[in-house]
Amino acid sequence: MPEPFPPASLPGAVQSHVWDVTSAVDSQGRAAAYWRLDGRAPVRLQFDKGQLLVRNLCNAVGAAYQLDGHRIQLARPTSTLRACPDSALMALEQQVLAQLPGAQRLDLLPGGASQPRMVLHFGDGSRWELAGTPTPQTLYGSAGERLFLEVAPQRAACSHGxxxxxxxxxxxEIRYSADGVKQSEGPWSLFYDEIQGFAHESGTRTVLRVNRFKRQNVPADASAYAYVLDMVVETETVR
Incomplete structure (x- = not known):
């Protein structure tokens, strides 16, 4: 078995990647299937400056964390209160909210193609295994520029190479004041890229908070920017 990352390197490695759950084991050592939902992205953890963010659930979930060597301590998670019509997704969210505070140990192991693996151990003997992917900040070498984009309910025909x-x-583009009050709306335009992490649903108007990153060594026919979803601000079904 590969040697775990030394404790001194854990904070940097943990924060420079996002972590997708690939398998789970319950307190009896049996494989647990609750974490996998057909057709949905896996539960994703992101560690950012003392805050753990949990993605791909119905609500936005977060918890403060402290890392001391391999030991991790998580505060009780908080979440938004959006109702989700998908009962299986809500059940998964409740499982995550209940289990996270019991996290006790975090191990990182080297993985294939230099991608690390994480094992998150809980006090009852259960554990999650996760695969790491570099964050956009790691990939593009900057914090990116934050934008708010409103996405129309329907796509439109466009000339795309x-x-x-x-x-x-x-x-x-939507502009907000520092206290969250909408200030202005830009003109509608065709968007020739895709937004990483965002799946457009026909008939749904969406306001997104995205991070825009400058690409390096861009081919002549490619976009100079990469757009990455940070948060869904609001959604509305348009009939």
Missing amino acids: VMKGAQCLRVR
Whole structure:
């Protein structure tokens, strides 16, 4: 078995990646299937400056954490209160909220293609195994620029290189004041990229908080920027 990362390197390695749950084991040592939902992205953990963010649930979930060597201590998680019509996703969210405070130990192991693996151990003997992917900040070498984009309910036909019949998102930039009051709306325009982490649903108007990163060594026919979803601000079904 590969040697775990030394404790001194854990904080940097933990924060420079996002972590997707790939398997889970219950307190009896048996494989647990609750974490996997067909057709949905896996539960994702992101450690950022003392805050753990949990992605791909119904609500936004977060908890303060402290890391001391391999020992980890998590505060009781908090979440938004959005109702989710997917009962299986809500059940998974409740499982995550109940289990996270019991985390006690975190091990990192080297993985294939230089991608690390994480094992998160809980006090009852259960554990999660996770695969690490570099964060956009790690990949692009900067914190990125924060934008708010409103995405129209329907895509629109667009000319997209050699792709015939391409359908692009329609977006406009929203500007907010420091206290969250909407200040202005930009004009609608075709958006020739995709937003990493965002799946557009026809008939749904969405306001997104995204981070825009400057790409390096961009081919002539590619976008100079990468757009990464940070948070869904609001959604509305439009009939």
